Amino acid sequence: MARKYEKLFVTKNTPGYKNLAYINPNAKTTKRIACIDQNSVKGAEFGCENIWLLPGGPKEQKIMDANTQKHDRYFGFFSFYYDNIRDLCAEMEVYIGGEKHLVKESGAMFIPAGLEVGPLTFRNITKPIFFTIEFPCGEGLKKKYQ
Numbered sequence: 001m002a003r004k005y006e007k008l009f010v011t012k013n014t015p016g017y018k019n020l021a022y023i024n025p026n027a028k029t030t031k032r033i034a035c036i037d038q039n040s041v042k043g044a045e046f047g048c049e050n051i052w053l054l055p056g057g058p059k060e061q062k063i064m065d066a067n068t069q070k071h072d073r074y075f076g077f078f079s080f081y082y083d084n085i086r087d088l089c090a091e092m093e094v095y096i097g098g099e100k101h102l103v104k105e106s107g108a109m110f111i112p113a114g115l116e117v118g119p120l121t122f123r124n125i126t127k128p129i130f131f132t133i134e135f136p137c138g139e140g141l142k143k144k145y146q
Contacts, residue, residue, distance in 0.1 A: 008041060010034040020049060020133075022067035022118065029057030029125070038138030045140025053090075053122055053129040061125070066095065066118035071145050073117075073135045078106040080128040089127035094120045113145065 013032060017040075019025060025032065030051055034040075037047035053061065079089040085106060092103040096117050111117045122129065136144060 010036050010040050014040040022065045023049070024063055024065065025051065026057050026061050026063075029054040029061065030063065043138065045136060045138050045143070046134070047137035048132055048134040050130070050132045053125055053131055055125045055127065057125070060121055060123050062119050062121040063131070064118045064120035066116055068114060068116045069111075069135070071113050071136050071141060073111045073133060074108060075111065075117075076108040076130070076132040076134075077103070078130045080130065088129065090125040090129060091123045092120065093123065094118070 011034060014035065017035060019032075030053055033050040033052065035047065035049045036044055038044050053063070077088065077092060079085070079087060081087055081089050088104050088106050090104075094101050094103065094109075094117065096109070096111065097115055
């Protein structure tokens, strides 16, 4: 018997899912965990794309093209390194509003609506990195942004 809230869990990729247009995953070292949006969870107004970036691939991985969205976004980047959870174990190069930023520590960033972000490139990944992009979706977009 199905339980009432079972449909709120996403533990695999949605069949037929297409990456966000500006995301460029490397098939060998970019492992998508799950995406929540209005298509994977009916009625969702807040979504997230969650991926692991793994060592062992090319020295440089551009995972996102420059893009601008009509909504706010949150990006998180956290290494899986117990000895120093602040160490990103890689270098992330990201352009925000045309400014180049080099990041070597685990953390997060907020991108306001209308601000260009990208390209976003990771270099020299030595430990797995959990990367997430969170955003409004479905009716949530209409409530605030339309």
